[in-house]
Amino acid sequence: FGAGDPQADNDWAAFRQALYSPYSRNLVYFGHGAPNGLGYNPANANRYITAAEIGNTLHTVPVGQTNRHAFRMVILDGCSTGKGTLPESFGIIHQENVPGSYYADASLRPSAFAGWSAAKYVGFFDGATVSFDHIYFIQLIQEYMALGNGIKTSVNIAGGMPQCQWVMSSQFKIFGCWDLTFWAFND
Numbered sequence: 066f067g068a069g070d071p072q073a074d075n076d077w078a079a080f081r082q083a084l085y086s087p088y089s090r091n092l093v094y095f096g097h098g099a100p101n102g103l104g105y106n107p108a109n110a111n112r113y114i115t116a117a118e119i120g121n122t123l124h125t126v127p128v129g130q131t132n133r134h135a136f137r138m139v140i141l142d143g144c145s146t147g148k149g150t151l152p153e154s155f156g157i158i159h160q161e162n163v164p165g166s167y168y169a170d171a172s173l174r175p176s177a178f179a180g181w182s183a184a185k186y187v188g189f190f191d192g193a194t195v196s197f198d199h200i201y202f203i204q205l206i207q208e209y210m211a212l213g214n215g216i217k218t219s220v221n222i223a224g225g226m227p228q229c230q231w232v233m234s235s236q237f238k239i240f241g242c243w244d245l246t247f248w249a250f251n252d
């Protein structure tokens with residue numbers, strides 16, 4: 066999207082509206098990211114959504130609000146999205162491997178967040194070519210989850226596949242419930 070492209074502003078507005086819909090509880094995002102937001106340029110509020118905005122709008126930060134709209138599963142395929150405050154902004158516990166019993170005892174629906182703890186390069190040579198290892202990795206995570214595996218197991222399996230040898234899968238951080246599947250607790 067070019068800087069003067071009005072369609073990009075419309076696309077981001079539509080994304081923002083879908084993100085905050087009361088019916089939204091799962092998100093898979095492919096794009097630019099940062100530790101504390103989604104998008105490429107934090108200075109452009111039309112094309113960047115901060116973790117603070119997400120937390121304020123979803124009523125997840127500060128914790129304990131009555132109108133809380135927490136997400137069940139969030140997978141962010143964007144640079145450094147697993148380094149900052151995005152998990153809690155979506156209402157997901159910012160801790161690795163939270164046991165299912167914790168959620169049951171707290172009367173909460175299990176949830177999981179996945180994001181990169183480092184910069185990722187999906188395109189090379191100014192976008193002239195793509196890293197198919199990265200594409201396969203993300204695709205395989207979804208395939209193994211669809212087969213009934215939890216998100217952490219799916220990431221581990223995908224990261225060990227030969228077609229994903231150049232992906233640093235240990236940098237794909239999972240917070241919340243590692244055993245959460247696509248189909249579980251989605252009613």
